[in-house]
Amino acid sequence: MGIKDEIIGLLKDALKEEGFGTEIKFSVECPADSSHGDYSTNIAMVLWANQELGIRNHGLKTPMDLAQKLVNFIIRDSQFMIHFKKVEAVKPGFINFWISEEYLFSQLKQVLEQKEKFGSKNEDPNKKIVVEYSSPNIAKPFTVGHLRSTIIGDAVANLLQANGWKVFRDNHLGDWGTQFGKQIYAIKTWGDEKKIEDSQNPMKELVALYVKFHEEAEKNPELEEKAREWFKKLEDGDEEARRLWEKCIDWSWREFENIYGKLNVPAGEDASFENEGRGYGESFFEDKMTGVIQELKEKGLLREGEQGAKLVFFEKDKYPPLMILKQDGTTLYATRDLATDKFRLERYGKDVVVINEVGAEQSLYFKQLFEVEKMLGWFKEGQRIHIRHGLYRFKDQKMSTRKGNVIWLEDLLRLAREKANDIAMSLGTETKGNEIVVKSEKLVGQTQREITTEQIAIGALKWNDLKRSSNLDIVFDWDEILNMQGNSGPYLQYTYARTQSVIAKSRIQNSEFRISLARPRLARLEVEEVSLLRALNRFSEVVEEAGEKFAPNILCNYLFNLAQKFNLFYQKCKIISSENQDFRLELTQTVGQTLKNGLNLLGISAPERM
């Protein structure tokens, strides 16, 4: 149990003791200004404002009196007070808590003992959650939207896992639908299977064919009809249609595996995604849709539209109706999503929470979907969640596959690598004033450098995505992404590498770290040291909050702050051969471990040296 939980627990005891009931909603925050303590609560103010409780009849005159009464209760608990230096009521009625030196030190020990587990809870088998992310489409490029979904979804899944959830990662591949009619027609008409097969990047060939189809169809609308025929054949199990569709899947997965490998998101043979590492794509639900349609009918939710299509209408028309069956009886994206969620309830249990990490442009669609699922009585409030991400903007153009103005992820990653290479080439470990000055240093060797470069490139891209609230748009700016002095992936990785280089220099093997060293008295510590200790204490809480709010950016903020604090400490305090050497090394190691754990939760690797 973290210290914040201890505070909450004791405050609830106080509420009970005073006869106020424990249902009162109050907050325990970490004040931005540390002169207000490590934690602060508004509980007395909340109680005071709550007329019904009749607190004012208790003979108290102000919220401050009430705060003081609660403080008296708290400080009587000697067991609790072991962890605190001071608990104080302040005007107009806040209660502030200062953590004791002993407790802050004991945290260091915990980090060094728990190592990579620090910040993670044990799995609670009753907390099940599906995190669906990435979800690219077969025979279409893996767009930057899918990249965002992959990066954010993966981080969210990691955070939830650290919070004790049993996480099922799913990838809702777009591998079914009328566009396969177009694709198959295009391959048969203009394509060369052998050429696609032998291509370095079959996906590029497929996209070129898809673009061609749309160009031709503009001149000759009959092609749309041909495409529909091929899709019908595919649905009816026609051998040739099936064969080409399966080929498209294989060709596409060559690209996806490559991408997931680079992004360090386990997929395919390395599993991680459900269904042997590939996720349950839309086609998996082909034969599971009739059950849903049946259920919609039985529950009286399916109505016929003007042209004979079948739709679900919403109360007071709060959303546009959602189409379930087209007029020719074919199914849609929504039909497959319903089948998917029905399947999830059956497979993971009726209490499973289901998250879709999908671009903000599908927000209305997900509102409709969730509403239908509510009407069906499938999910309770809070069980369905859409995490939406904003767009990437490259000089103001949104990308569309159809017209072919696609930015290939591969090119993006190559660019990132090239830029990161400049950094990796010139890195050293010098600091001047407030900034890290990059000095050249001979690097460990070609292979190591390539690995590091790749890690910096991917780390930079991921951090850039994760550091802000996911629903915001991102304007792509390489200078910002790779800025070693700013809020960037490389800055974080560099700070971690710096902790490791200090440790290496001290020639103390991690394993030989003596944990129970004589503690220097806090009074003798520099402010930078105390502020690091306080920050370290918060890591687990931050992981918890970031997970609860599905917001990796909360963890990013924290880590950036911690890294800045560490760099200040590094500049101000001599570590090796100082009077406080043991403690400072321990502190350095603890910061390193925390940064590494944090970065790993975000899916970012932490190279030992840069």
Ligand code: ARG
């Ligand atoms: N394949 C879709 C696309 O690229 C995203 C799928 C999102 N997930 C879902 N359950 N609908 O737009």
